[in-house]
Each structure stands twice: as C-alpha cells, then as structure tokens.
Amino acid sequence: MSGFSAFRLLREALRGQSGWEPQWRAPAQPQAEYDVVIVGGGGHGLATAYYLAKEHRVGRIAVLEKGWIGGGNTGRNTTIIRSNYLFPESAALYDHAVQLWEGLSQELNYNVMFSPRGVLMLAHNVHDEQSFRRHVHANRLAGVDNEWLDAEACRAFCPPLDIHQQRYPVLGGALQRRGGVARHDAVAWGYARAASALGVDIIQNCEVTGITRGVDGGVTGLSTSRGEVRTRKVGVVAAGSTSLVMAMAGVRMPLESFPLQALVSEPVKPVFPCVVMSNTVHAYISQSDKGELVIGAGTDQYPSYSQAGGVQILSHTLEAICELFPMFRRMRMLRSWGGIVDTTTDRSPIIGLTPVPGLYVNCGWGTGGFKATPGSGHVFAATIARGEPHPIAAPFSLDRFVTGRLIDEAAAAAVAH
Amino acid sequence: MLMIDCPWCGARAELEFRHCGEAHLLRPADPATLSDAQWADYLAFRDNARGWARERWRHVHGCGRFFNALRHTQTDRFAATYKPGQAWPEPPA
Numbered sequence: 001m002s003g004f005s006a007f008r009l010l011r012e013a014l015r016g017q018s019g020w021e022p023q024w025r026a027p028a029q030p031q032a033e034y035d036v037v038i039v040g041g042g043g044h045g046l047a048t049a050y051y052l053a054k055e056h057r058v059g060r061i062a063v064l065e066k067g068w069i070g071g072g073n074t075g076r077n078t079t080i081i082r083s084n085y086l087f088p089e090s091a092a093l094y095d096h097a098v099q100l101w102e103g104l105s106q107e108l109n110y111n112v113m114f115s116p117r118g119v120l121m122l123a124h125n126v127h128d129e130q131s132f133r134r135h136v137h138a139n140r141l142a143g144v145d146n147e148w149l150d151a152e153a154c155r156a157f158c159p160p161l162d163i164h165q166q167r168y169p170v171l172g173g174a175l176q177r178r179g180g181v182a183r184h185d186a187v188a189w190g191y192a193r194a195a196s197a198l199g200v201d202i203i204q205n206c207e208v209t210g211i212t213r214g215v216d217g218g219v220t221g222l223s224t225s226r227g228e229v230r231t232r233k234v235g236v237v238a239a240g241s242t243s244l245v246m247a248m249a250g251v252r253m254p255l256e257s258f259p260l261q262a263l264v265s266e267p268v269k270p271v272f273p274c275v276v277m278s279n280t281v282h283a284y285i286s287q288s289d290k291g292e293l294v295i296g297a298g299t300d301q302y303p304s305y306s307q308a309g310g311v312q313i314l315s316h317t318l319e320a321i322c323e324l325f326p327m328f329r330r331m332r333m334l335r336s337w338g339g340i341v342d343t344t345t346d347r348s349p350i351i352g353l354t355p356v357p358g359l360y361v362n363c364g365w366g367t368g369g370f371k372a373t374p375g376s377g378h379v380f381a382a383t384i385a386r387g388e389p390h391p392i393a394a395p396f397s398l399d400r401f402v403t404g405r406l407i408d409e410a411a412a413a414a415v416a417h
Numbered sequence: 418m419l420m421i422d423c424p425w426c427g428a429r430a431e432l433e434f435r436h437c438g439e440a441h442l443l444r445p446a447d448p449a450t451l452s453d454a455q456w457a458d459y460l461a462f463r464d465n466a467r468g469w470a471r472e473r474w475r476h477v478h479g480c481g482r483f484f485n486a487l488r489h490t491q492t493d494r495f496a497a498t499y500k501p502g503q504a505w506p507e508p509p510a
C-alpha cells in the first residue's frame with residue numbers, strides 16, 4: 001500500500017482516480033492463533049493494535065469487530081477533543097492524547113482532520129463559574145492550557161452566542177484553545193490502515209461469543225462467529241458492550257450502559273468558528289467541515305442497549321441551542337442517532353489488568369472517550385505488551401472501585417464532553 | 418419516550434418518573450463487617466444485562482412512590498411493574 005502525498009493526488013486526478021487500492025487488508029477469517037487479540041474495532045481498539053505493532057513489535061495481532069470498524073461510538077460521536085479535566089491523573093491521560101492528536105495525521109499518513117479551533121465551556125450560574133475557575137487553576141498547575149473568559153470575551157470568541165438572553169444567562173466560560181474536533185471515521189480508518197500495513201489482521205463481522213480459560217484461570221482463546229481463536233492475551237475494548245464481553249470470562253464490571261444521542265443539521269456555509277459546550281443545559285455544538293451543525297444531547301435516564309434514545313432528550317437540547325444561538329432557530333435537522341456509552345460511577349475510564357490472567361480491559365469512557373483515542377490506545381498497548389499498567393494508565397485500574405481511589409470527574413464529564 | 422405503568426397511578430409518560438438503578442439490591446445490614454471487595458460490589462458492580470432487567474423507578478412527579486419494573490434493555494419494553502416487597506415476576510419466555 002502506497003502513502004498519500006500531494007504528488008499522488010495529482011497523479012490520480014490525471015488518471016481518473018483509477019489507482020487507489022483498499023486502505024487495509026480485510027481477511028474474512030481469523031487465523032487459528034494470535035499473540036494478542038483485541039475485541040472491538042472502534043478507535044480505541046484499532047489504536048491499541050497499531051501501537052502494539054509499532055512500538056512493542058508484537059508479531060501476530062488481530063482486531064475482531066462484530067460489525068464494521070468504527071461503527072460503534074467512534075462513528076457516532078460529536079468528536080469534541082479537550083484535556084481540561086480536573087484531577088492530575090485525568091489531565092495527564094487526556095493531555096497525552098491531545099499531544100498525540102497534534103501529530104496524528106503525519107504519524108498515520110492519513111488526514112484525521114484534527115482541528116484545534118478551541119473548546120468553550122459555558123458557565124450559566126455561580127456554581128458553574130466557581131467550578132470552572134477551579135478547573136482553570138488545576139489545569140494550569142498540571143501544565144494544561146485552560147483560561148477563563150468573561151461573557152463579553154465569550155461572545156467575541158463565538159459571535160453567534162447570545163449572552164443577553166434570559167433563560168440560560170452566560171456568566172463566562174472556560175476556554176481550551178488546543179481543544180477542537182477531528183473526523184471520527186478517519187480516525188478509525190487511519191489507525192486501521194496503519195495497523196494493517198504493520199501486519200495486524202482486522203476481521204469485521206466477527207463477533208466474540210465466548211472467552212475460554214485454562215486450568216490456571218488464564219485466557220486460552222476466544223470463540224467467535226467465525227470459529228475458535230487461540231491466544232494468551234485478550235484486550236477487551238468494547239465500549240457499551242463491555243459488561244457483556246467480560247461476563248464471558250465471569251468478570252462483573254462497575255459499568256452501566258446508557259443511550260447517548262447526537263444529531264446534525266442541514267449543511268450551511270461556515271457560521272460557527274469553535275466548539276461550544278454547556279454541561280448545565282446538556283448541549284454542545286460545532287460545525288463540521290461539510291457544513292452541518294453537529295449537536296450532542298444528554299443520555300437517557302435508564303440503561304439500554306437499544307442504540308436509540310428518547311425524543312424528549314433531543315428536544316431539550318435543541319431548545320437550549322435555539323436559546324443560546326438564536327440564529328439557528330429556523331434551521332432544519334437532518335438526522336439523529338444514538339450510541340451506547342459505558343459509564344462508571346466516577347466518570348473516569350478503566351484501563352488495565354483484570355482478575356483473569358491474560359485478560360485486559362479498556363472501557364468506561366462513557367460519554368467522552370473519543371478525545372482520548374490515541375492516548376488510550378497508546379497506554380493500553382504498553383499495558384498489554386508489558387503485562388503491567390503504563391504509568392499514565394495505572395490510576396485508572398479496575399481495582400480503584402475496591403480501594404476507593406476514585407477519580408471523580410463527574411463535574412467535568414457528567415453528561416457532556 | 419417510555420410509557421410507564423405506576424402500580425398506584427397507572428400509565429404515565431416517562432417524564433414523570435426517575436430511574437433509580439438495579440432493583441433488589443439490599444443494603445448490607447452491617448457494612449462494617451464487609452470486605453472492601455464486597456462493599457465495592459454493592460456500590461458499583463452491576464449486571465448491566467442485555468435482556469430482561471429488574472430495576473427500581475420512582476414516580477417523582479406523581480405519587481412520589483418507589484416501585485420495581487421488569488424491562489427489556491434492548492427493546493425497552495416493560496413486561497411488568499410491581500410494588501416494593503412483592504416477588505419479582507418471571508421474565509416472559
């Protein structure tokens with residue numbers, strides 16, 4: 001597979017785009033045995049496979065995906081990227097990811113369209129303001145950029161914002177200028193392409209249905225809809241389905257899976273310069289390069305695997321969007337959809353070892369894991385390769401729910417991103 | 418939006434209700450005697466099943482009372498709602 005370059009684009013333009021090949025190999029069947037098998041072909045799983053091959057030189061790696069790669073939350077999210085989380089452990093993890101985002105298109109030779117256009121989080125009441133100012137200070141101590149803007153400065157940064165409306169008064173906002181968005185599909189495809197080039201087998205339409213364990217309790221293999229696979233190391237990266245996959249090995253998880261929805265408008269000319277989030281009113285918005293407004297809503301109140309949420313959740317978000325940005329009041333919405341997000345009680349992810357030898361898990365990203373994709377894959381690959389947690393991943397262990405060392409990011413990530 | 422049958426008030430729109438998590442979780446009578454793992458299990462670890470699930474709801478904007486429900490987590494269909502203290506019904510075949 002040859003790389004992308006300006007020269008190549010020009011050459012293909014001159015010969016009718018006839019020279020493009022598939023971007024990754026797509027074996028129909030898994031091999032009989034692998035050194036590491038990743039369950040789940042979302043961004044996190046594919047990134048894990050890529051770094052396992054690239055940095056840890058693991059020989060035989062497979063990614064098994066029950067549907068198509070990127071068809072889970074990776075392809076359903078509103079792509080907000082930022083790292084201004086409260087606790088040092090989180091800031092380290094998410095900022096590791098932002099640093100990788102900054103060079104990712106070059107690293108993968110694939111345009112993931114990372115666009116650090118700034119993420120502005122609105123404060124609507126005194127509590128929000130206090131909480132955000134605390135975040136700003138904590139982030140500065142952790143070396144992560146985050147600044148407080150008063151209401152006028154918010155409007156100057158985002159002109160469509162109405163700071164004078166009465167319903168959701170804007171007191172100010174926290175702005176992370178290095179934050180932004182990326183193209184979700186390109187992230188899955190870019191990692192798949194780069195991993196495949198390093199020999200990783202990506203097998204789609206291959207559902208894992210069982211985890212087999214040996215006499216010592218350790219993993220010995222997987223049952224799949226495409227036959228048995230022998231392996232001593234399995235990394236489960238299955239987002240909303242994690243509890244179901246882990247149950248195959250008899251492991252109960254501190255997770256609940258909820259529907260989370262998003263929607264896009266009809267495409268319009270560039271009107272919206274940045275990303276705006278409002279945790280208090282459960283609304284977040286940006287404009288894609290295609291011109292659609294990309295709008296995220298809140299989760300439903302009950303756990304569900306339906307991949308469809310209630311319409312009242314969407315209308316609540318749209319009411320808030322129309323209030324904050326009156327110029328969108330007559331805009332038509334094109335599509336809405338749902339994903340299933342796996343949430344933990346402290347709203348922080350779980351990355352690491354499990355009670356079953358050879359079984360690793362990376363989950364609990366809930367409503368906000370897209371931003372972490374490169375960093376998550378990077379530290380999880382190291383964790384699997386070495387059999388011990390990468391230092392950045394270590395605080396996010398499964399046993400923090402037993403020791404009580406929770407990383408409570410509920411204020412930063414309760415519903416939004 | 419779901420239609421939910423409060424055992425006291427009858428069928429009402431979901432907006433009147435609050436979901437309160439997995440049902441039939443008994444708070445340990447003497448938490449001090451539990452191991453950390455047992456306590457964590459009570460606090461955080463959940464079935465999170467795909468299929469029929471027993472869950473607690475509260476009719477917050479109605480009679481205010483708690484009740485339990487048997488709901489399918491893939492179709493979101495309710496098989497039954499029942500009062501606290503009642504035995505849980507068998508899931509439909």
Ligand SMILES: Cc1cc2nc3c(=O)[nH]c(=O)nc-3n(C[C@H](O)[C@H](O)[C@H](O)COP(=O)(O)OP(=O)(O)OC[C@H]3O[C@@H](n4cnc5c(N)ncnc54)[C@H](O)[C@@H]3O)c2cc1C
Nearest residue numbers: 040042043044066072073074077078080208339369370371
């Ligand atoms: C509407 C919405 C908006 C969001 N907005 C944002 C945002 O703005 N910013 C942000 O940072 N995050 C956001 N998120 C969260 C983010 O999408 C996720 O945290 C992240 O994409 C998770 O990536 P993943 O690779 O772990 O999961 P996924 O992409 O869901 O991948 C998991 C894969 O596992 C596969 N799988 C499951 N079970 C099996 C099995 N038995 N065998 C084989 N494969 C299996 C699934 O098919 C799936 O493809 C949002 C999520 C949603 C739903």
Ligand SMILES: [Zn+2]
Nearest residue numbers: 423426476480
């Ligand atoms: Zn009632």
